[in-house]
Amino acid sequence: MFLVIEQLLNGLQFGLLLFLLAAGLTLVFGIMDFVNLAHGSLYMMGAYFAATFVAWTGSFVLGIVLALGATLLLGIALEFVALRHLYGRDHLDQVLATFGLILFFNDAVRLIWGPAGLALPLPAWLTVPVQIIPGVFYPAYRLMIIAVALIVAALLYVVVMRTRIGMLIRAGASNREMIGALGINIKLLFTLVFGLGAALAGLAGLMQAPILTVQIGMGENILILAFVIIVIGGIGSIRGAFLAAIFVGIIDTMGRAFLPDLLRMVLSSSAASTAAPALSSMLIYLLMAIVLVVRPEGLFPAAKR
């Protein structure tokens, strides 16, 4: 039972992390109609920046703040130099161009930081296990991820639903041309949204960094998961991304944790232990395929277009 609670929390934590990544992606996708495969690279850069700055400053918090700023600037620079010329182009062109950016970032990282992965050590105060309910301990750092992601999600909700900028963002998502015609500086808005998305991706990457190692290509697997989430949730819908992310995070984690045991009931133990990871990785894609076949516009579509 405790194991189930622990794995549920792990799933929630992973899901929230995925949400940070997917939120930026769905904003960029929904508002600018831009398919950004390089979003995973920003996630990776966030992690590398964090590992570097934390080692550099010697302070975990300071390093993370610096890394966040650096990813934000990188995102804005990227939008300014290359990506803004791709708005309004065919999705295929965007896929190709940002695929090129992935190649670029992977090798740039290899050149700067070397092929071996980095580790981002946690400060002592974050490594202690916390007793959440009597008898159940949970790592403080993972709890912090959950807390930070929830705060960011709440902030995002407030910004998008309660501020003028958010109103423009939502307006942009439902009708780009119209808000341009109403005299809104759409270029600036796009740059802003892209920077925000980049910062969110960087945040996800740097928070994940202490749990996994920081390595080249870390953004590619998770990027596809983020795409799955926004497709399940409905493109452009932050609420959809939030729900789908938690759903996917929990399914993925629970599948990894419990499928081997479930399969062992029907298969031989060696077959089960090799088939289970593959099957649990597949679960999510299966889910997405089902959603797309049944409800192609996603479970929580943003708005009618």
Add this chain to the structure above:
Amino acid sequence: MTSALNARNIVAAIAAAGLLLLPLYSALSGNIFILTLFTRIVIFALAAASLNLMMGYGGMMSFGHAAYLGIGGYAVGILAAEGIGSGFIQWPVALIVSALFALVIGALSLRTRGVYFIMITLAFAQMAYYIASGMSRYGGDDGLTIYKRSDFGGLINLSNRVQFYYLCLGCLFGGLYLIWRIVNSRFGMVVRGVRSNEQRMQAIGFHANRYRLVCFVIAGTICGLAGALLANNTDFVSPAVMYWTRSGDLMVMVILGGMGSLFGPVIGAIVYLVLEELLSRFTEYWALIMGPLLLLIVLFARGGIMGLLGRMRRG
């Protein structure tokens, strides 16, 4: 396309002649490596050409095309591992399994359009990737070594470099001829019509999705053949061949060469893989140059290399 003697056709003819004469050059210069490199290029050109049939003519942006490379490869690999070495069994199985896979995922994917289609084909390819990773009996993540290449009796010896190269080249030219025939047939006209205006074709009375599906299956089957060739070429097949970045590579080849032009993907495969080879010889960090190059091509060279050549005439 007014005269046969335009820049595109000249480039295509030179490339075809070059590919035909390559073993001769390799034998005369003693450069065996170039033959190995070009065997790989020819195989990827076939895969890219099949993707071009789907994307360029059918308008279906599949982001999961590498799945068929893996399926064709695994069909050969698994049969070889189980002691069935005959190519007369391995290759038809590779084609049939690829066709069936394409039929199933095509039928499901074609219910969606646009970005959703890109994503769902990607999802299916990732599923195939994870299935392959989970097949512990056949190497799982580490892949499967093929100890003996497909056996075609006395007909052709796949372990002979030159014979294998010409087999691959024959498959490529055969594939291109097939695609050319398909595109210019009545069936091809309908598929291209659906691409430019689906509603209108529906209104005339064509069942658009059925035509699309058949096109999807043909493209998948041709790519399955490329997969069988690739597995024989590397004597190895692993899940990595189906990873989504591999599908991305194929897409890049098609777009680089020129989507919707028959010979474009071949040029694209040659340029992409030769560039990769040259750059990686020049620097370990070849993607640092390749990445921005792709970006520039998208920004400034619409229609790929063939598109550029086509514009040259008009000035």
